[in-house]
Amino acid sequence: MEFSFTKKQDQFRIEVREFLDDEYKKGTFEKKSNYFMEESSPEFSRRLAKKGWMGLTWPKEYGGGNRSYIDRAVFMEEILKCQPPIMYHFFGERQIGPSLIHYGTEELKKEFLPKIIKAEISFCLGMSEPDAGSDVAAVSTTAIEENNHFIINGQKTWTTNAHNADYIWLVVLTDPDGPKYKNISEIIVDLKLPGITVRPLYNMIGVHCFNEVFFDNVKVEKKYLVGEKNKGFYQALSQVDYERAGLERLMQNYPLYESLQNHVRDNASLSNDPVICDQMAELDTEFEVGRLLCYQVAWVIDQGKIPNREAAISKTFCTRFGQKLSNAATQIIGQFGQVMPGYPDTPLKGDVADCYLWSPSYTIQGGTSEILKSVIASRGLGLTFKKQKTK
Amino acid sequence: MDFSLTKEQKMFKDSARAFFSKQWNIEMLRETIATQQGYHTENWNKIADLGWLGMLIDERYQGIGSSFIDVCPVIEEMGRTLFPSPFLATSVVGASIIKKYANEKIKERLLPQIADGRIIVTFAVGESGDTWSENEIFTVAEKNGQSYILNGTKLFVPYAQTCDYIICCVKEKLKSDERISIFIVDTKDKGVKCSIIPTFSTDQYCKIVFDNCVVPEENIIGNIGHGWDIIEKTVPKLVISQCMMMVGGLQKVLEMTVKWAKEREQFGVPIGSFQTISHYCAEMAIEVEASKLIAYQAAWKTSNGLSCKKEISMAKAYAGEAFQKVTSLALQVHGAMGFTEEYDLHFYYKQAKSMQLMNGSGKYHRKIVAQEMGYQK
Numbered sequence: 001m002e003f004s005f006t007k008k009q010d011q012f013r014i015e016v017r018e019f020l021d022d023e024y025k026k027g028t029f030e031k032k033s034n035y036f037m038e039e040s041s042p043e044f045s046r047r048l049a050k051k052g053w054m055g056l057t058w059p060k061e062y063g064g065g066n067r068s069y070i071d072r073a074v075f076m077e078e079i080l081k082c083q084p085p086i087m088y089h090f091f092g093e094r095q096i097g098p099s100l101i102h103y104g105t106e107e108l109k110k111e112f113l114p115k116i117i118k119a120e121i122s123f124c125l126g127m128s129e130p131d132a133g134s135d136v137a138a139v140s141t142t143a144i145e146e147n148n149h150f151i152i153n154g155q156k157t158w159t160t161n162a163h164n165a166d167y168i169w170l171v172v173l174t175d176p177d178g179p180k181y182k183n184i185s186e187i188i189v190d191l192k193l194p195g196i197t198v199r200p201l202y203n204m205i206g207v208h209c210f211n212e213v214f215f216d217n218v219k220v221e222k223k224y225l226v227g228e229k230n231k232g233f234y235q236a237l238s239q240v241d242y243e244r245a246g247l248e249r250l251m252q253n254y255p256l257y258e259s260l261q262n263h264v265r266d267n268a269s270l271s272n273d274p275v276i277c278d279q280m281a282e283l284d285t286e287f288e289v290g291r292l293l294c295y296q297v298a299w300v301i302d303q304g305k306i307p308n309r310e311a312a313i314s315k316t317f318c319t320r321f322g323q324k325l326s327n328a329a330t331q332i333i334g335q336f337g338q339v340m341p342g343y344p345d346t347p348l349k350g351d352v353a354d355c356y357l358w359s360p361s362y363t364i365q366g367g368t369s370e371i372l373k374s375v376i377a378s379r380g381l382g383l384t385f386k387k388q389k390t391k
Numbered sequence: 392m393d394f395s396l397t398k399e400q401k402m403f404k405d406s407a408r409a410f411f412s413k414q415w416n417i418e419m420l421r422e423t424i425a426t427q428q429g430y431h432t433e434n435w436n437k438i439a440d441l442g443w444l445g446m447l448i449d450e451r452y453q454g455i456g457s458s459f460i461d462v463c464p465v466i467e468e469m470g471r472t473l474f475p476s477p478f479l480a481t482s483v484v485g486a487s488i489i490k491k492y493a494n495e496k497i498k499e500r501l502l503p504q505i506a507d508g509r510i511i512v513t514f515a516v517g518e519s520g521d522t523w524s525e526n527e528i529f530t531v532a533e534k535n536g537q538s539y540i541l542n543g544t545k546l547f548v549p550y551a552q553t554c555d556y557i558i559c560c561v562k563e564k565l566k567s568d569e570r571i572s573i574f575i576v577d578t579k580d581k582g583v584k585c586s587i588i589p590t591f592s593t594d595q596y597c598k599i600v601f602d603n604c605v606v607p608e609e610n611i612i613g614n615i616g617h618g619w620d621i622i623e624k625t626v627p628k629l630v631i632s633q634c635m636m637m638v639g640g641l642q643k644v645l646e647m648t649v650k651w652a653k654e655r656e657q658f659g660v661p662i663g664s665f666q667t668i669s670h671y672c673a674e675m676a677i678e679v680e681a682s683k684l685i686a687y688q689a690a691w692k693t694s695n696g697l698s699c700k701k702e703i704s705m706a707k708a709y710a711g712e713a714f715q716k717v718t719s720l721a722l723q724v725h726g727a728m729g730f731t732e733e734y735d736l737h738f739y740y741k742q743a744k745s746m747q748l749m750n751g752s753g754k755y756h757r758k759i760v761a762q763e764m765g766y767q768k
Contacts, residue, residue: 001400001460002393003691070392264766271766274758281757284764285685285705292684299394313677370666376676377669381649386664 009074016078019051029084033253033351034358038209039085040164045119048086054093055117062101062113069298073247077291080251081258087161087209092116092123094246096169099186099239103227108188112167124165126156126189126213127236134371136171137181137233141215143172145222150174150187152195152218158365162198162211165191175230185232188224195219205357238306244366245297245311250290250318252362253326253355257287259348260329270332279328283321290318309380312372319362319369326355394684396464404464410441411472417735420473420593427587428553429595430476436508444482445506448490452502459628460694463635463687470636471643473738475593477511477550479632485512487625488558488573492613497575501556511554515545515599516622522755523626525619528571530601532561537608539563539574541582541601547749551585551597554578559601560618570616574606592745593738627693627700630707630750634686637710637746641679641717644739648672648721655726662724671720678713685709701763704756711747711756718743 005013028044029035048054056072058064065071079086097116100109115121132138141154152172162168168189175183191198195218200208227235264270264280271277293314300307307314329352330337341350363369377383396404414434423431438444446462448454462483469478486505489498489512504510520527530543541561551557557576562569576583582604588596613621649672652663662668689706692699718740722729729736747753761767 001396001687001691003688004697005392261764265764274767277761277766278754278757280764280766281708281760284701284760285709285757288688288702288705289681289685289709292688293681295392296394296684299392309676310680313680316673317677317681370670373670373673374666376673377663380676381645381669381672383649383652383663383669383672385666385669386660 005070005074009071012071013074013078016053016075020078020082020084023047023084024082029082031082031255031258033083033256033355035083035255036080036086036090036248037160037252038087038207040087040122040161041085042088042119042122044085045089048089049117049119054089054119055097055113058097058101058113058117062097062109063117064097069301070295073295073298076247077251080247080254083255088122088164089116089119091125091161091165091169092121095125095239095242096123098242099169099235100226103186103235105223107223108226112188121167122161122165124159124161124168124191126159126162126168126170128158129155130157134368136236137184139171139173139184141170141172142176143170143174143185143187143220144176145174148222150220150222150225152187152189152215152220154215156213156215158201158210159198159213160210162191162213163200163208167191168213169226171232171236174232178230181233182230184236185229186226186235187220188226189215189218189220193218193220203358203361205354240367241306241308241311242301244315244372245294245301245307247291247294249315249362249366250287250294250321252322253358256329256348256351256355257283257325259351260325260332263348264332276332279332283325283328286317286321286324290314290321293317309376312367312375312380315367316363316369316372316376322362323359326352326359330356397461400461400464403461404468406441407443407465407468408471410438411468411474415472415474417473417738420475420738424475424593424595429550429587430553431474434474435476438476438478439506439508442506444478444508445486445502447482447486448502448506452490452498453506454486454502458694459631460690463631463690466632466635467639467642470639473593473640473742475595477513477554479629479636480513480549480554481505481511483632484514484625484629485556485558487628488514488612488621489575491624492573492621493575494609496609497612501575510556511550512556512558513549513551513554514558514560515548515551516560517547518543518545522751523622525571528560528562530559530561532563532572532574532606534563535605539606539608539611541574541576541604541606543601545599545601547588547596548585548599549597550595551578551599552587552595557583557599558612560622563616571618571622572615573612573618573621575610575612576601576604576606577610580604580606590745591741592749593742594745626750627689627703630703631686631690631693633746633750634682634706634710635690637714637743638679638683638686640739640742640746641682641710641714644717644721644736645672645675645679647736647739648675648724651725651728668724671724675717675720678717682706682710682713701760704751704759704763707751708753708756708760712753714743715747 055064056067060066143150143152170187174185195216197214199212201210297307297310297314300310333347336346337352339346340353442455445454446457450456517523532539532541559574559576582602584600585597653661655662686706689703728734
């Protein structure tokens with residue numbers, strides 16, 4: 001057992017922190033919760049790429065750093081403390097790259113990996129559909145083979161970053177009449193292709209970060225199929241374990257957490273209130289637990305294992321913390337907890353109201369807490385669903 | 392970062408698991424806690440033979456000289472099987488205080504006897520107050536020639552009824568001042584009166600009344616007047632050990648409940664196939680994992696001499712609440728069966744509550760966390 005970082009990791013953390021401090025002073029970003037989900041900046045992503053901080057865990061042969069997931073978690077922890085705009089490269093670096101390395105052909109790897117790692121292209125993920133949310137295998141967008149192409153028709157929704165991305169990683173039906181789960185494939189689609197329409201969706205904060213994406217006879221070369229045809233569901237399942245594994249699940253509203261702690265500390269009436277102290281201590285305890293759970297997920301991946309039980313536990317726990325935090329924050333600052341950013345004299349600059357509105361999404365995106373609990377129960381504990389016997 | 396046990400820790404854990412599964416069961420627990428002694432002599436001697444009682448004692452005093460983190464997996468297994476014993480009192484707290492603060496004569500006399508199981512040592516700090524504080528020590532020591540006379544009452548002292556020595560925290564009144572010191576008291580003195588407090592815990596807690604108890608001066612541990620410092624430096628190990636026991640108990644309760652959910656059938660199917668039940672189990676699994684990580688982090692940091700007051704309190708606050716929550720959920724999943732005397736679950740439910748309350752409740756430890764965060768100065 002070892003609950004500390006290596007000297008190298010500590011140095012790396014400092015290096016990242018100094019870089020971010022510098023960028024912050026230059027005015028590249030504000031330290032605003034959920035900001036990294038909202039903002040896409042190719043320039044900032046490319047500066048990270050120049051530092052060699054993209055593809056930290058990817059193998060050297062694809063331009064990666066061949067470093068551990070713990071190293072990447074250290075990097076992400078510092079990023080999330082500041083929340084600079086990372087949406088431009090986030091999906092590509094986090095999961096498209098690793099999936100391509102795992103399942104892609106040499107041709108696809110050559111085409112995409114160098115561009116992802118240099119932050120020259122941006123990806124979004126096309127999984128959810130209007131009738132396929134938690135039940136991913138219920139997708140109805142089709143990709144039908146025709147000569148050397150797939151012809152794609154259908155609709156994706158809740159597609160974060162589609163309005164800024166160059167490519168969409170699609171989960172589609174390639175055998176509409178085939179058995180469920182064994183009729184799905186993954187295909188990379190250029191969003192500039194004719195027949196694609198991206199329509200913005202505004203969330204309850206009024207922010208445009210996700211979209212609907214429509215496909216009308218979109219013609220995609222067959223070589224953009226990732227992995228095996230009709231095995232896409234199983235590929236996607238192992239990818240989501242990576243997707244739900246990261247510290248972003250815990251630290252989505254970290255700037256709020258930091259400023260709330262300072263706010264309580266700076267106000268004697270708050271910091272001497274035993275109920276508020278108890279609440280803050282409970283939050284801090286849960287934050288610490290969440291952090292350990294996230295690092296454990298990284299460690300499991302470093303052991304060469306797929307962290308499905310661990311990631312499901314971690315995400316359920318961490319997102320609950322995020323919601324508890326924003327709810328507690330509204331109660332601590334009282335009636336100003338409903339005032340949106342921009343109004344003068346609002347404690348914490350309106351971040352509280354903003355975060356409170358963001359927080360319901362935490363336990364929904366990337367696998368709802370209910371789906372995750374079913375994952376823990378079935379894959380972690382061996383509790384399986386059985387149909388009731390009928391007489 | 393490394394979340395796995397070392398080879399040595401795993402070896403200790405495996406041998407503890409093997410020992411308890413062979414030598415210990417809930418029937419024996421029922422019999423043992425019904426006795427005045429409250430622990431199982433035969434097994435106490437056996438774990439002495441295995442060297443566990445002297446794990447924290449240096450080799451020159453016939454111990455093993457393990458680091459604190461290496462003892463943790465063994466304690467975890469004790470918690471898992473609800474092995475009631477003065478292990479924490481004697482081999483964690485007692486051994487730690489004596490080896491670090493006692494004079495050579497006491498060390499030579501007592502440490503080998505602790506290691507081989509011949510004596511039981513306990514510690515008496517708390518009195519009427521719910522949590523330990525320097526200001527709530529009212530047991531007094533009065534100097535009388537080469538001895539001290541002790542008077543006062545200590546509450547919730549583990550296994551005092553059958554122990555040989557009590558490491559006791561007392562106040563000495565000086566002319567214009569008072570100071571706290573630690574004495575080691577021989578329970579054979581006629582001024583020591585112990586009685587069992589009827590708790591529902593599987594561990595035994597006692598009340599001690601010191602009624603003109605005579606303690607020779609050489610039985611002072613550490614420097615006179617520095618008693619509270621000793622307590623503060625030793626309590627973390629006690630608190631973490633208790634967390635370890637809870638981690639073991641948590642894991643076992645989860646396993647019992649999952650097994651039950653797979654076997655118990657209603658509506659023609661195992662109840663674990665119902666989402667409500669399976670999600671309760673998933674909730675429990677989350678709490679088990681969370682408690683384990685936060686407890687082992689505190690253990691590792693303490694064992695490595697890192698300052699971690701906040702992390703220790705986080706561990707106790709978290710694991711304490713988690714164990715209570717998990718045993719309640721377990722009872723719900725078990726239905727009426729869990730509420731019966733014949734089924735084993737109630738022992739865990741009781742132990743969880745007891746451990747949540749002992750050595751600082753969640754509220755107390757969260758207050759420490761808050762102070763460490765810079766609040767309530």
